[in-house]
Amino acid sequence: MNLLATELSVGLICFLVYRKLYTAWKDRGPPGPRGLPIIGNMLQIRKLPWITFTTWTREYGPIYRINIGGQNAIILGSTKVASDILDRRSGITGDRPQNIVTRILTGDLIFAFSQIGQTWRRMRKASHDALGPQIAKNYHSLQEREAIVLVDEMIQTPLQFNAHIKRASASIVMSIIYGIPIADSKDPIVMNITQFVDRALGAAAPGAFLVEYFTWMQYLPRWMSGWRRYAEFWYQQDSVMLTGLFSKAQTRREKGEDGPSVAAALMDSTEKDALTLVDSAWLSATLYAAGAETSAGQMEWFMISMLLHPEVQTAAQRQLDDVVGRGRMPTFADYDHLPYIRAIVKEVLRWRTVLPIGLPHRVSEDDWYEGFFIAKDSILIPNIWGMNHDPAIYGEDAEAFRPERHLTEDGILASAPKDTKDESHCSYGFGKRICVGRHVANRSLFIEMATILWIFNILPSKDHNGNPMLPDARPTRGDSLNLRPAPFQCEIVPRFENATEIVAQAKSMIV
Template sequence: MGQHIVVLNTQKAAADLLDRRAAIYSDRPRNIVAGEILCGSLAIPLQTCGPLWGRMRKAIHEGLNKSYEVPQLNEAILLTSGLLAQPARWDQHIRRTTASLAMAITYDTPPILSEQDPGVKAIDGFITHMTRATHPGAHLVELFSWMIHIPSRFAKWKRDAEYWHENYSAIFVDRFNDVRKKPLKGIESPSLVGTWIKDADRYGLSELEGAWLAGMAYTGGSDTSAASMAWWMLAMVTYPDVQRRAQAELDAVVGRTRIPTFSDFQRLPYIRAMVKEMLRWRPMARLGFPHCSTEDDWYDGMFIPKGTMVIANVWHLNRDPTIYGADAAHFNPARFLDANGELAPCPPETKEEGHVTYGFGRRVCPGRHVANNSFFIEMAMVLWACNIEPGKDEHGNVIPIDVDKYVDGIHIRPAPFKANISPRFPEAVALLAGERELRVR
């Protein structure tokens, strides 16, 4: 009520304010139920700026500034094997993969082999509660902040949020302490929690703060990646020419006698462009996460008072026809390639990502480089081994898919659809099985 809101509809304006003036545009609007009660002001994506946010930001950026190629490759093998074994369950395989990888990176755990694993269920439960708590209009206290002083016994919304805070705090602390009990490993097997425990004095985080930071890395990394990979599957079904071009590149570079690995990265520009295009075409959060100004400011003749909510219209910024061309609504990785088929320079305000999906300034996604590598190896592995086609009904007719239909939440996902997945060549299944036996423990 009485909230000033500015929506940024050009990449230049977004970069001018949120990147170049990050010192005064990096705060978050207050979120009482989700941010302060359910998460106890410990969830870094929702935290307002302050000393704790600064310490958490330092810890997460430094922890993710490492290579996690071993678990990423292992999970790509498991994902592709699962898709070929049970193609009808492709979405569950993606969810298992992203949860398992997030667990490995955060807690140095072995692969999760089922989406029924308690870790996967914990992610689903937390995301469900966060989605409900952050839904616009869900709680009057977000409009009338004085309601936070109502005793819990008279406010079910408050009582429920407090209960789930205690529940998830216990889960996150237990997982954090599971790592503490292990002999700490060296850089050969890195994990976020292992790094934070080893350098606890450097980061100045309490056990509860570290546990919640790990929980946010775990749940956020899994949910965003699962949503993105589901959109990618939809693109493969909908744009078969794109799939065939990627497979031709894989055949030329990798061949059919070995699996793709990270050593192929530089020689697979089309796959790398596909990662950029997936994130541009279907950003997980269409309006990103709102920023909040901490000082009065002027921009382009407009006065922006302190406390203004500043929203980057990510969906529009990623589809600006003056930047991406008249076909910006379509999935076309070639837009990121030059005449020689190599990656071209990205639009100047996108930090060499090619899109603005990862956010801006001091709130930019700290795991973007890790995510890009995960997407690269998963896409390469799946397309090397699999053909992905539209699902068919009992009469053999292709089932139409509405590419614009989605399931809402913190991160949007495509509406459920069917896909047929089959081996591209007879040796694919055996090669994957051999690699799984050799690499995955």
């Protein structure tokens, strides 16, 4: 009996010592703003959280802690800190936190949101095999084709430029993923899959559902859980839709009717790497979700940047005239000779990324960083907006749109800032979760921007008094997963006489 009592006493002492040490470690976590009881800092980050995070970075430093409904979250506010933690420690920071609603809504099959496991690894490898830097070149012809169709539409109905941009972005991604070009932005296929994307992104947005913070709600009866009924219903509906879409691509493949596409690459995968039909369907949809809306959003910001900075538009057109001339349209053969256009791509992605806050990561074990304790299961949130506007990296004019910051004095592309992976910005994320489609996305943006600037002058619309109406470029519309500009108008005018004839001739050869 005495031996048992001694063992219990020693065990209790060890537990109390461990608890005291662990509490002391937690108290040595990063600093951060005070919040309210229970809900923490939730109310402070409901609107424009990327702006709030950037302000707090100036006050608390590049790594600080906030409380989101009882969940410990670490905000990463500088490129160095994010790269140290998410790139160089990706072995313990590459996972995602559990998102209860998204997991049910998607069957845990959107690998961008899912936690690391065998299915995630197979999906990640398959997507890299289909969209890697060398494979990206296989899609040049269809990207050029869509750029031609885009400017032809803008010639015919210039006031509907925004709808044309959305159609082109959807068509490029649908062609790359499924081998299906899209002729109309209101195509039922596009509308259905866009609604699916909206549901998935909406569920993943911070604060979308209270059950993510008050997790005890997941144990409530189904009749009390409207969020669960919503998620289960749409998972069933979307599974049928996405599987059917992939099956149609499979049928075209079997008939020899398709060209290079992600769906074709998935069907050609070796048995070891092969995914099930459902896995392949959801992987394809994930890649569409990651590409279509983001590309359309970046093109909208491009149009605004040209309206606000006519000097940039003039400089780009000067280089286009020197390299391409006015007798043909730009192609990817001009890619290496148009550094100013490539600098514009980089600057649009830096200046107004459509994803101002990166998707959260999760720490899988206790860790330390520069004297701060980071507890296991902490959420890591990279503030992409703050990193892309960091004066320490981009200069005191970091808020300005200036493509020249990405060029040397000789006008060639400058080396990218450290830890930006040759992108010159952080908009594609970090570590194991970096965007696999970034090489394709960069090329799509390049050929669309080059083609638009080759043929058009983009000019401000005028009010009834003849005064130019400039768009609002403030980053105040949208949520943390989809930053979009406020609606705006502009005039799109061909800039030389035979431009429309050249476009019409080019289109006649692809239709």
